[in-house]
Amino acid sequence: MDHPDELQRMLFSGYLSRPDAISKHHLDSFNNFVLHDISEIFAFEPDMTVSYPSGEVCVLRFSEPMLSKPHVAEEGNRERIILPHEARCRDEYYEGSLVCNIRETHVHPLDGVVRTADHYHIEIAKIPIMVRSVACHLHGTAAAARDASVVVGECPHDNGGYFIIKGRERVLVSQIRGNYNGIQIQRKKVHGRVTYSAVTRSMSDVTSHSVVLTCHLPAAGGDGVSVAIVYIRDPVPLGVIFKALGYTTRAEWAPFMECSPPLGDDVLNEIEAGSTSVRTREDALAFVGRLAVHPIPDAHRERYAEQIVLGEMLPHIPYTAPPGARAAFIGRMAVKLLHCKHGRRMEDDRDNYSEKRVETSGILFRGLFSTVYKRFLKTVRMMMSKRINADVPILVGG
Numbered sequence: 001m002d003h004p005d006e007l008q009r010m011l012f013s014g015y016l017s018r019p020d021a022i023s024k025h026h027l028d029s030f031n032n033f034v035l036h037d038i039s040e041i042f043a044f045e046p047d048m049t050v051s052y053p054s055g056e057v058c059v060l061r062f063s064e065p066m067l068s069k070p071h072v073a074e075e076g077n078r079e080r081i082i083l084p085h086e087a088r089c090r091d092e093y094y095e096g097s098l099v100c101n102i103r104e105t106h107v108h109p110l111d112g113v114v115r116t117a118d119h120y121h122i123e124i125a126k127i128p129i130m131v132r133s134v135a136c137h138l139h140g141t142a143a144a145a146r147d148a149s150v151v152v153g154e155c156p157h158d159n160g161g162y163f164i165i166k167g168r169e170r171v172l173v174s175q176i177r178g179n180y181n182g183i184q185i186q187r188k189k190v191h192g193r194v195t196y197s198a199v200t201r202s203m204s205d206v207t208s209h210s211v212v213l214t215c216h217l218p219a220a221g222g223d224g225v226s227v228a229i230v231y232i233r234d235p236v237p238l239g240v241i242f243k244a245l246g247y248t249t250r251a252e253w254a255p256f257m258e259c260s261p262p263l264g265d266d267v268l269n270e271i272e273a274g275s276t277s278v279r280t281r282e283d284a285l286a287f288v289g290r291l292a293v294h295p296i297p298d299a300h301r302e303r304y305a306e307q308i309v310l311g312e313m314l315p316h317i318p319y320t321a322p323p324g325a326r327a328a329f330i331g332r333m334a335v336k337l338l339h340c341k342h343g344r345r346m347e348d349d350r351d352n353y354s355e356k357r358v359e360t361s362g363i364l365f366r367g368l369f370s371t372v373y374k375r376f377l378k379t380v381r382m383m384m385s386k387r388i389n390a391d392v393p394i395l396v397g398g
Contacts, residue, residue, distance in 0.1 A: 023161025029362030030130045037366040055109035065100040085153035091167030098125040132160025172361040187347040198333040204315040239275025243284035245323040256331030
């Protein structure tokens with residue numbers, strides 16, 4: 001077998017031997033944003049609803065987003081395409097227009113009469129276009145694109161992967177972050193004693209909402225595993241979490257703790273510690289609800305706790321997923337934590353590259369666009385409310 005250094009050299013040389021090695025990951029990421037992410041963000045946001053004082057309801061639905069290729073407006077508001085070389089020479093933005101269709105629906109409260117109006121190709125944003133991406137005029141097959149590049153003033157060896165902002169070539173630098181939805185065992189000292197905790201940052205792929213979930217061992221020693229949950233002021237015993245998810249007996253949640261080598265009954269007793277007084281799912285939800293950061297009325301505690309456990313605790317697992325998916329994930333956290341406590345594994349190195357992820361241009365664009373789009377919808381809703389209060393008819397694009 002070859003020496004590891006030789007394998008690394010061969011891998012690195014093979015990577016750089018590709019002509020598009022430096023730019024391909026940026027292009028693939030941005031293309032995914034253009035072809036898929038924009039439509040997913042539009043589909044996720046609900047229809048916008050605004051009510052008139054008379055009770056009439058106006059509903060706006062934004063759909064079918066489309067990102068045009070770069071163009072520029074000339075005299076007389078005439079538009080024509082613009083190529084990267086011209087954008088550099090004229091200090092222009094190489095950007096496209098994001099347009100969508102908007103359906104405007106008015107429902108009368110008394111007779112239920114519905115009036116609709118469709119507005120097509122309404123421009124809502126400008127988005128910079130990556131050179132040689134699917135939204136670029138130079139995009140195409142390799143041979144055709146390079147032959148055409150010479151004609152339009154482009155270098156035939158330019159593989160793109162950058163933007164043109166006010167005539168200047170700009171690269172969106174990738175960002176290194178911790179691994180989302182993974183489990184890390186961290187070692188720390190509390191009052192001179194060594195203890196461990198299992199930590200995960202759970203992030204939804206759809207909403208980008210994230211929370212930190214932590215499984216703790218007792219700082220002062222002893223048995224038991226507790227879970228720190230968002231919006232809950234004190235850690236909750238792990239057994240209570242299992243019971244809040246609907247697994248009320250040890251025989252029901254024990255399969256989520258299966259591992260090799262097995263933990264043993266003594267360790268399973270540690271997990272069950274602190275939850276023996278809680279017997280039913282309703283009792284577990286009430287237990288969690290009493291620990292809420294904000295005061296919750298007694299009648300609403302169970303419902304509030306259910307929302308926290310199913311929706312906020314692990315947002316990367318869909319709300320519609322069975323409770324077993326959440327129980328299995330927390331069970332893996334506890335297994336790793338207890339194996340580390342009993343010397344069966346080492347804590348994780350958070351600085352190791354295996355615990356890192358790289359966010360390229362498309363991922364960064366998705367996060368930014370999702371935030372800006374929500375802000376746009378909020379602004380539209382506010383403007384509609386002002387027009388309603390001023391008794392001005394609502395006409396999108398008017």
